[in-house]
Amino acid sequence: MIKLTDLQGSRSIIDDLAHPFHFDIDRASRDYSWIKLTPEHRFLVIAGESTGGAYLSYGSGDFDQMPVLYVTSEGSAGKVASNLSEFLAIIVALPYWEDLLKFSGGGNLAEMRKAAELGFEIYEEEEIITSARIRLTNVLDIQEISDPIGLLHRNVESTDCTAVAEDGYQYGSLFNRFTSDDIRRWE
Template structure:
């Protein structure tokens, strides 16, 4: 199990996770008053991301790294993305465009997520030239496992979401799955 202390002990890993992977331990804000879970349970904000979203570990354990990872966006979506921190890092290394997989999932369909991945592989190769080197550095410094099917693992985790984030006004955050299909993106037709 990879620990937060392990990650924080290496500035290169912290920097590479922040960019280009948009998983920033430095953005784990201390102000957690706005975060409420429907089934009240303890949580720890472990990271933030560029658009204001957060990554939480939630549940009862003395080791935050062993708990499920929940992602809450600043736009009102939330869901479980991994069963623990190590699994999340494995998903992140394999499919750094995980948000797009969820956005173009047609409401959570695995086959649509797989179609999206074919387009995103090409886009990321063109637009994120620094990503392969960052990934290589992280994998050299942390014992991140390789997942046989990271898209399915992400899909199954989001479907198994059992933590519901609630806004201050009582609004329950929506699913991370969006209704778009890859065919809705005109650049991919």
């Protein structure tokens, strides 16, 4: 099992996770006092991302073994992994995971798979992603996932808590209503 301290102890790991995978451990120290969970859970912000969102481990027990919740700055939140190790495996396998949720047709797994086939091969060709993926898998014990899209879908679908804004607004799902047809229209 990969621990947060394993990541924090290496500048190159921190840098590779921040760019290109948008999992910036350095941003965990920012002010996230705006995050409130419902139902209430204790949580630890483990990373942030450049648009202001945050990744947190929540629940009881060891933070490295707790589920990972992604809270966006745009009002969406959801469980993205069962623990830190699983989340790292997902983002290394699917650097475009957020786009798959965006083009999920409201949470349709088949739509996510179609979107992956249609619009995101470009990520696989980017040298920075390939290089960072190789470096991370050589240093960390990142397990290969046979069906990362299915696992991501199951995690988000099984979200058991969400964030609540200061005004009481309950954050929505990470699944968006766009479909693979929308990718074709935008090309």
